[in-house]
Amino acid sequence: MLTPNKIVIVGAGRIAHHLGKRLRAKGLCVTQVLSRSAGPGQELAAELRSEWSDRWSDIHPDADWVLLAVRDDAIEEVGAALAPYAQAALVTHTSGATQGAVLEPYFKRSGVFYPLQSFSTERMPVWSKIPFCIDARSEADVVLLMKVAKIIGNLAYRVNDDQRSVLHVAAVFANNFANHCFAIAEKIMEEKGLPFELLHPLMEETLAKALQDSPARMQTGPAMRGDTDTIRRHLEGLEQHPAWRELYRGMSQSINPAVRLPAAKRQKKS
Ligand SMILES: NC(=O)c1ccc[n+]([C@@H]2O[C@H](COP(=O)([O-])OP(=O)(O)OC[C@H]3O[C@@H](n4cnc5c(N)ncnc54)[C@H](OP(=O)(O)O)[C@@H]3O)[C@@H](O)[C@H]2O)c1
The missing domain is CATH 3.40.50.720 (NAD(P)-binding Rossmann-like Domain)
Incomplete structure (x- = not known):
């Protein structure tokens, strides 16, 4: 056939x-x-x-x-x-x-x-x-x-099946999670009355660099640098969004396992 x-x-x-x-x-x-x-x-x-x-x-x-x-x-x-x-x-x-x-x-x-x-x-x-x-x-x-x-x-x-299931996990990180990060960034901008378009060139550059070389080698930012003061201020700024705070902490730790993060706040019991 x-x-x-x-x-x-x-x-x-x-x-x-x-x-x-x-x-x-x-x-x-x-x-x-x-x-x-x-x-x-x-x-x-x-x-x-x-x-x-x-x-x-x-x-x-x-x-x-x-x-x-x-x-x-x-x-x-x-x-x-x-x-x-x-x-x-x-x-x-x-x-x-x-x-x-x-x-x-x-x-x-x-x-x-x-x-x-x-x-x-x-x-x-x-x-x-x-x-x-x-x-x-x-x-x-x-x-x-x-x-x-x-x-x-x-x-x-x-x-094959084994390869595809691993590939799918990687695709969730590369697409779904990356897009969710863009969505959080959009909300943060919106809350302060800033246009999301301000971030577009940065988003484009992020993708261009990740395609040009290993994204791990291209990583920048406070976690990569170990800039704990900036990280603390960012976490304080995310006080109203506990889920985003946890994501920020987890991402920072994953980017740089040696980075020192402020202790996680305990959830208040209702
Ligand atoms: N969308 C993507 O980006 C993408 C990419 C790659 C692979 N895929 C794969 O492609 C497949 C379809 O995804 P999709 O995005 O096309 O989904 P979708 O737009 O949600 O369409 C799903 C289709 O499945 C039918 N369906 C759901 N449950 C059913 C059931 N019990 N019996 C018979 N028909 C049923 C729905 O019929 P009703 O309208 O009657 O509910 C609809 O026609 C999935 O396996 C997905 O993993 C999707």
């Missing part, structure tokens, strides 16, 4: 929309969308010019690739429900946090097709820069998925 030509997408959320549209734009044929909710499912099917159903038993029996784009905790349940009707197809999920092995009891051919990027409805993905982390039980299916990844993107890597 050169490329899959009867693709079924299960789910109609962000990944289903983005991958579905990209597959179609690159000439790969999504013949069916299956989703439990009619609204988003029918909308996606119309965009992809494909059929739609909310019954798992309606899955096209000659589907050659079933792409499960459902919430992590629904992957196994949906896989089990589809299993009696999709035994010939390659069935993959798109999750970085879920073992590929969860699909093995249900299908002869299974794997993972995980795009390592944060997708949201509002932003168009830059496909050429998205690494696809791929795994499958047979070499032939790995080759097939690599080929699809190269068609719709540019970067394809074989990553």
Whole structure:
């Protein structure tokens, strides 16, 4: 088989929309969308010019690739429900946090097709820069998925279950936690009536430097310098935000384990 030509997408959320549209734009044929909710499912099917159903038993029996784009905790349940009707197809999920092995009891051919990027409805993905982390039980299916990844993107890597779970933890730090730090910075600025835009050049420089060299080597700031007076003043300034204070303390300690921090304040009993 050169490329899959009867693709079924299960789910109609962000990944289903983005991958579905990209597959179609690159000439790969999504013949069916299956989703439990009619609204988003029918909308996606119309965009992809494909059929739609909310019954798992309606899955096209000659589907050659079933792409499960459902919430992590629904992957196994949906896989089990589809299993009696999709035994010939390659069935993959798109999750970085879920073992590929969860699909093995249900299908002869299974794997993972995980795009390592944060997708949201509002932003168009830059496909050429998205690494696809791929795994499958047979070499032939790995080759097939690599080929699809190269068609719709540019970067394809074989990553097994153990590697992917570690990769996902790293991705949470690099994306979710880094973004949360930006969100805290935004709130702190807002509380003092300062425009968040003031920090934009600094944020851009942070990323540019982290991409240029090891972020550990690029680290600056009071914790790195061991500047305990500044750290104490910062912690006092965060008195109204105990959760941010704890984050500040934990981050400082992680940046420089030798840094001396003021003793943590005890929580008042109510
Ligand atoms: N978004 C990202 O940035 C991203 C990046 C890489 C990988 N992924 C992976 O892609 C997968 C989908 O994520 P997403 O961001 O597209 O999620 P999403 O936008 O929240 O969409 C989730 C989809 O799963 C369906 N679903 C949830 N529970 C279900 C169940 N019990 N039975 C059947 N369908 C169910 C939802 O249907 P309803 O509308 O009916 O609830 C919806 O269509 C996840 O495995 C995620 O880890 C996401």
